[in-house]
Amino acid sequence: xxxxxxxxxxxxxxxxxxxxxxxxxxxxxxxxxxxxxxxxxxxxxxxxxxxxxxxxxxxxxxxxxxxxxxxxxxxxxxxxxxxxxxxxxxxxxxxxxxxxxxxxxxxxxxxxxxxxxxxxxxxxxxxxxxxxxxxxxxxxxxxxxxxxxxxxxxxxxxxxxxxxxxxxxxxxxxxxxxxxxxxxxxxxxxxxxxxxxxxxxxxxxxxxxxxxxxxxxxxxxxxxxxxxxxxxxxxxxxxxxxxxxxxxxxxxxxxxxxxxxxxxxxxxxxxxxxxxxxxxxxxxxxxxxxxxxxxxxxxxx
Numbered sequence: 001x002x003x004x005x006x007x008x009x010x011x012x013x014x015x016x017x018x019x020x021x022x023x024x025x026x027x028x029x030x031x032x033x034x035x036x037x038x039x040x041x042x043x044x045x046x047x048x049x050x051x052x053x054x055x056x057x058x059x060x061x062x063x064x065x066x067x068x069x070x071x072x073x074x075x076x077x078x079x080x081x082x083x084x085x086x087x088x089x090x091x092x093x094x095x096x097x098x099x100x101x102x103x104x105x106x107x108x109x110x111x112x113x114x115x116x117x118x119x120x121x122x123x124x125x126x127x128x129x130x131x132x133x134x135x136x137x138x139x140x141x142x143x144x145x146x147x148x149x150x151x152x153x154x155x156x157x158x159x160x161x162x163x164x165x166x167x168x169x170x171x172x173x174x175x176x177x178x179x180x181x182x183x184x185x186x187x188x189x190x191x192x193x194x195x196x197x198x199x200x201x202x203x204x205x206x207x208x209x210x211x212x213x214x215x216x217x218x219x220x221x222x223x224x225x226x227x228x229x230x231x232x233x234x235x236x237x238x239x240x241x242x243x244x245x246x247x248x249x250x251x252x253x254x255x256x257x258x259x260x261x262x263x264x265x266x267x268x269x270x271x272x273x274x275x276x277x278x279x280x281x282x283x284x285x286x287x288x289x290x291x292x293x294x295x296x297x298x299x300x301x
């Protein structure tokens with residue numbers, strides 16, 4: 001726990017924006033199965049907190065009216081690299097084909113993986129016609145300069161809705177449908193991630209959140225499957241990881257993280273993700289929101 005706290009305080013000391021609830025969407029914690037580090041941190045800044053310059057693809061999304069919200073993600077130990085995650089609106093077939101065409105012509109990582117990206121984007125989320133690819137909800141870019149992307153990041157929403165642009169009301173879940181859809185995608189590790197996520201769904205009173213995919217120009221990929229607001233997640237993950245020898249280091253790390261959480265009442269569990277990349281490296285991401293009441297109490301104390 002002391003190592004985690006030292007790492008966290010070092011991370012906070014180097015942040016580019018002030019640590020206030022209105023600046024922060026999520027705090028991310030990554031646990032790597034094969035790393036000696038206890039964990040890695042990242043922060044998802046709210047829409048008004050931006051990098052010092054804008055990536056060309058972000059500019060294009062804004063100019064075409066497809067960008068609804070922009071998160072800037074800051075990673076521990078990733079100096080001079082920026083990540084912008086854009087929530088896409090108006091995800092009609094025409095607009096998504098326009099987006100795919102732009103990405104194909106400007107991002108080699110997309111062009112080389114378009115078949116898989118389209119297959120994931122066709123996960124249905126609405127009964128409305130003309131929204132074949134509407135599950136693709138967020139697209140992200142990791143970059144050092146304004147004209148080149150080191151990595152593309154895709155997130156697909158996993159719930160059904162009446163209106164694809166309103167995902168907080170008139171929604172319903174069919175977790176088993178999405179788990180089966182992902183498990184059927186050959187040549188990917190989504191089947192394994194779906195099995196593990198199914199364990200959380202049964203033991204943590206939660207639903208699916210999103211499916212994720214990171215792609216680098218080199219061909220490296222990371223596959224991710226997210227759950228939303230799981231309860232007692234540390235205990236469930238400890239049980240899961242204790243059953244598999246190769247994941248035993250994660251069982252120990254999740255116990256340490258559970259103890260560390262007790263000294264941070266400002267952090268509120270929001271979600272988790274199981275991840276596996278093409279180097280066969282396995283990791284777990286946990287996401288925490290910031291309790292506004294913590295800052296209110298701090299100001300009045």
